[in-house]
Amino acid sequence: MNNLMRKKPFRVYTVLCLCYCILFFTCSNKENYINVVTLSDTPQVSFALKDVESALGSLYRRIDAKQSDRADIVLSIKDIDTLKPEGFKIDIANNRIEVIGHDKAGLMYGALELAEQIKLYGIDDVKPMVRNPYLEIRGPKFNIPLDVRTPSYTDVSDAAQYNIPHMWDFTFWKDYIDTMARYRYNYISLWNLHPFPSLVKVPGYEDVALNDVQRSTVKWKENYSLMAIGFDAPEIINNVEVLKAMTIEEKIEFWKKVMAYGKSRNIDFHFITWNIFDYGTKGKYGITDDRDNPITTDYFRKSIKQMFVTYPDLAGIGLTTGENMKGANHKEREEWAYDTYAMGILDAAKEMPNRQFKFIHRQHQSGAREIAEKFKAVVEADNIEFLFCFKYAKAHVYSATKQPFHENANYVEQIKGMKTLWGLRNDDTFYFRWGAPDFTREFISNLPYDDVAKGIYFGSDQWIWGRDFLTKNPETPNQIEVSKHWYQWLLWGRLSYDPTISNKRFKAILTDRFSGIDAEKLFSAWQNASMVYPITTGFHWGKLDFQWYIEGCKSRPSQAGNETGFHDVNRFISLGVHPKSGNQSIPDYVKMVSEAKTTTLKTPFDVVKKLHDVSDKALLGIKEMKAGDDKELQFTLNDIATLSFLGKYYAYKIEGATYLALYRATNSKENQKLAVEALEKALVFWKKYTEKAMAQNLNPLWTNRVGIVDWKQITRWVEQDIAIVKNESKTKI
Structure with a gap:
């Protein structure tokens, strides 16, 4: 687009750019529009097209694929050697911009990139590029407070108590998922001590399933067990309020809707637990937190399978061993985990051979080599992807751009070439907006990568990234936290997808977001x-x-x-x-x-x-x-x-x-x-x-x-x- 090379930002010089574009397209197409064609009309692409439409404003016009010869912007999916899953290419030739995705996710990301370039620089300054994701999996660690009866590790805190009702509000999840998709995250891991009673009706244990959403009205103590024991104390469980009246069937439909919406934005859902907790069961059917209880083993195994049976869009499940296993050694922990979680997902995989599953096993409080050997059947299953997970930065990602803990544990050697998710815990920034691109980029670039890195999760054990409840006189009451802390979440998501993004781009984003400021000074x-x-x-x-x-x-x-x-x-x-x-x-x-x-x-x-x-x-x-x-x-x-x-x-x-x-x-x-x-x-x-x-x-x-x-x-x-x-x-x- 040689005659469209303008250097002035689209936002600042809107009138000039609009006039110029109208003149150009009047000459070239005899129309006062920029014609956009998509050859892949999926929900993911339709979502990104809204951003393209917003960037172009009144110049945007969607035309039928049959008129593609008149198109100024074409979106398509093609099999190109240079592109990997979720990758995209932006081509500019013959007065036409073509966005090519390897798949629907890649096309969505390519269209989002195009929309951002138009918004920041103007359509005449869109740059060609090829991008493939640096890290394959990029998502948040979200400790989810479902109900007082099925708590997360974080429930004994203001952040969790405030956010319990929001976890059952589809508006929250819609805003959250849309925001995370724009930041290039592609999965959400929901962490809970024992979520099953709030999510599924397990065959043979139907009476464990919980109706309604409850929150305790107890006068909370300041400190509770760091091992999450005692969250069902009588004074907690016996003093409750019903936040939302829902049957278990309505809860299931709610989460089906949330997961399906995530799928429409290229975001998968995983549930990850700590073990052995039996919160919410009230000892029904003889269920306890005893590792040697055969009823507990059977209940957990059937719960894992039922999660996948109930939720067709659930991508995976993960576990932690050792949190409440009362003195069990490595071997005993893994035997229990295999008999419950492994057998449960193997049952599901056998029943649904055409479905792909992810199984995530944290190395935390266990040994990677022992895990790999014990879970060999899961590792070798055709339709299960086995992933390790390692707490890479302990609790403080904001400490140093290099971390020693995987080295100390000889972790990479222990997992023998298998893939891992690096856990990036942020238990630092809760109140204040954080934004250091250079630190983030360097940190991501230092992650052990070749033949081992599958991706990251970024999040907290001391915070619920739900809705803001701390800001006095907020402009947007109940704003989602990932919008309040937009810059931090954008940096970790975008740079995990593409660590080559320059500071020039981030400065342009700041210029666009904050009118009239000196972006160079604000950035620094x-x-x-x-x-x-x-x-x-x-x-x-x-x-x-x-x-x-x-x-x-x-x-x-x-x-x-x-x-x-x-x-x-x-x-x-x-x-x-x-x-x-x-x-x-x-x-x-x-x-x-x-x-x-x-x-x-x-x-x-x-x-x-x-x-x-x-x-x-x-x-x-x-x-x-x-x-x-x-x-x-x-x-x-x-x-x-x-x-x-x-x-x-x-x-x-x-x-x-x-x-x-x-x-x-x-x-x-x-x-x-x-x-x-x-x-x-x-x-x-x-x-x-x-x-x-x-x-x-x-x-x-x-x-x-x-x-x-x-x-x-x-x-x-x-x-x-x-x-x-x-x-x-x-x-x-």
Whole structure:
């Protein structure tokens, strides 16, 4: 399209572009339209075509396939050597744009790409390209709170309690699925401790199936078992409200509709469980959580099969062994898992030989080699794809772009060339909008890939990515979380599909989303503020979710070494660094100084400098930005400033902890004085952080892993850090 080469963005110069396009197409087609033809009229393609229509506006005209010779844009599916499943090609020749998909999913992604290019740059600046998915499977980890009687790990929290009713609202799933499809995710994994009573009517165990959707009205305790035991305590189960009256048959129809809708957007559904839990059964038929109970074994086996019998669009099922298996060894765990989950899916596969199934077995609390040997029949089944799953970054994907845990476990060697899903746990960003493309791209590029990577799941155990309930005076009440945190979810989805996407594209997306801003400055400020998470957690490393939550500076009390769970200045000295962060711990730094040695690692003071650097650059970048009437931009700028103040807090806290450790080693009053000064500055920025945070968000927040996060209460603990240092000596400072 040589005579369509315009460099001005379509959105900014709408009138000029529209006039130009009208003139061009009047000359070439004697029409004032851009004619669009699709040779594949599937739901996936129809969905993407709506975005093309939106991008073209009044110029869009859909014409019949018989008139394809008059088309300006053609969408088709073709068998081309360069394309793989879900791949697409955009060709431009003879004043025509052709989008070619390997399959309906590829054509959907190609049409979405075309729509975005038109929207960002104008139709005259659409670029030809060939794209194939980098990671084959890309999806969220979604802990789903179905009902008080069938809880997820996350249910004992505000996020879950608020979201139970939304899990039974089709509007939520429609918005969620459409958004995830645009971000290039192609499956949703729903995690629950024992979902079957809320989902299926199992032959021989029909009375286990649950009617209605219930939520407990109990006055919740702050902390419950980290192993998800006791969520059916009498005071919880006996004090309930009915949120929605539904029969089990109506529930089944609901989930059939949700899964079918997902299929229409190239999104599969998987259910993944922890074991052995019997929530919701109430001991009916003699079912217990006893591994040696033959009734329990039979019930689980039939439940697995019935899930596939009931839901024709259910793609797969997965399991975790060891969570509630009461002292069983690896062999005993896997024997139970085989007799239940494996036999259940083998039963389904035998009954439905023309259907494809996925079976996901987490390596968590078990051995990969033992699993592969035990599940050989599943691995070798013609219509079952066996996948491993490994918690790649433990609980904190925002810690370092390289992770050591698969290396420590010799995991890649253990699975002997079999495929795996890398689990990317984000138990860090719940309140604030995150967006660091460079970190995301580097992280994805560092994943073990060749002959092993099937894909990723990205999500949390401490959060439900349902609907927002924290924002004060939201522009869109009950906004879905993946829209509120749109940039974060877009980055992980789009870069997992195509890690070559440049920052230039992301800046163009920001320009389009926020009218009138300097996208270069916003992009840099947002990325710098977001790096507060990995810089801090890479230095102050609690690898599991209950060991560290950065937005509250908290863990469970046992992990903090005190009664509150607050990570005080002492804990900042004692807790180690992430093994791949390149950081030096405070004790190692003090030892190095005392021995007059040097290091190639980043010292605590280097980390301090880096935190100040990213925080100051972020604050400077947004200094002159005005949100005007754009409420989302207002929220975004507030989050960037909030994270910058948090970064300054942690910088001064690490500085104060380092000087305190030096004081203890040297008895130098100067180091004690410097520690107090740093921690006094830390308090100033903690107050700035919480003031900004609470201006926009509700406080406190009850979480399932670190308890109540109350910024006002935590402020008093931050103040005590100063007293800790001063009380090191009776000498007045």
